[in-house]
Amino acid sequence: MTAVKICGLNDRPGLDAALAGRAEMIGLVFFQPSPRAVTPAEAAALAGAVPRAAEGGPLRVGLFVDASEEAIAAALAALPLDILQLHGEETPDRCAELRARFGLPVMKALGIATADDLRLLDAYAPAVDRFLLDAKPAPGAALPGGNAASFDWSLLVGRAVPRPWLLAGGLTPANVADAVRATGAPGVDVSSGVEASRGVKDPARIAAFIAAARRATTEAAGAARA
Numbered sequence: 001m002t003a004v005k006i007c008g009l010n011d012r013p014g015l016d017a018a019l020a021g022r023a024e025m026i027g028l029v030f031f032q033p034s035p036r037a038v039t040p041a042e043a044a045a046l047a048g049a050v051p052r053a054a055e056g057g058p059l060r061v062g063l064f065v066d067a068s069e070e071a072i073a074a075a076l077a078a079l080p081l082d083i084l085q086l087h088g089e090e091t092p093d094r095c096a097e098l099r100a101r102f103g104l105p106v107m108k109a110l111g112i113a114t115a116d117d118l119r120l121l122d123a124y125a126p127a128v129d130r131f132l133l134d135a136k137p138a139p140g141a142a143l144p145g146g147n148a149a150s151f152d153w154s155l156l157v158g159r160a161v162p163r164p165w166l167l168a169g170g171l172t173p174a175n176v177a178d179a180v181r182a183t184g185a186p187g188v189d190v191s192s193g194v195e196a197s198r199g200v201k202d203p204a205r206i207a208a209f210i211a212a213a214r215r216a217t218t219e220a221a222g223a224a225r226a
């Protein structure tokens with residue numbers, strides 16, 4: 001089944017829609033310049049009662065951008081997380097350091113624009129547990145992710161990714177099935193494509209996105225059987 005991560009959840013209706021759709025991962029943005037940002041206290045108030053993964057709940061993903069250990073520790077003290085998503089310029093060494101320091105799996109986001117960008121996969125693989133392959137932000141972009149931009153999915157065709165991975169960048173309820181078919185992605189991530197306006201999640205779009213991702217999985221299984 002295609003794993004679904006709904007990123008940038010910052011209010012109850014959005015979170016409830018992700019939970020109702022049984023999203024495998026929920027993403028909380030601990031990067032204050034983002035319109036989706038939550039403080040540690042807000043994250044705890046929002047998601048503290050969500051069942052843990054061992055109880056059938058989603059994996060809680062904390063998104064950080066070149067964060068200090070103190071900032072990550074503050075988030076974890078407020079709300080236990082299951083995965084650290086590192087979405088800045090963190091090097092492989094820094095990923096390994098944070099994984100060891102916090103004892104949590106690391107998902108490294110890589111911005112992809114050309115085939116050359118995929119060379120980084122092998123350099124990061126020993127230091128991380130998962131990848132999130134996202135569109136490379138335009139030069140001067142205010143945010144390193146969450147920009148509703150997609151990249152050329154054909155770059156991934158025939159490319160083995162050396163860790164479990166999520167496809168991200170410009171996904172929507174309308175294109176997620178095509179994206180899964182084109183790339184064979186084992187998981188998908190979305191933020192802007194399920195928003196009513198920047199930073200405000202739309203529960204109906206979250207439901208539609210999850211349903212479309214699930215349909216893509218069912219179709220792929222049917223095609224494999226035929």
Ligand SMILES: O=C(O)c1ccccc1NCC(=O)[C@H](O)[C@H](O)COP(=O)(O)O
Nearest residue numbers: 007034145146147148169170190191192
């Ligand atoms: O979403 C943000 O505001 C954000 C800010 C800073 C770094 C990363 C951010 N988002 C990372 C994600 O995982 C997004 O879901 C991913 O980039 C896809 O975003 P979108 O194209 O908007 O669906």
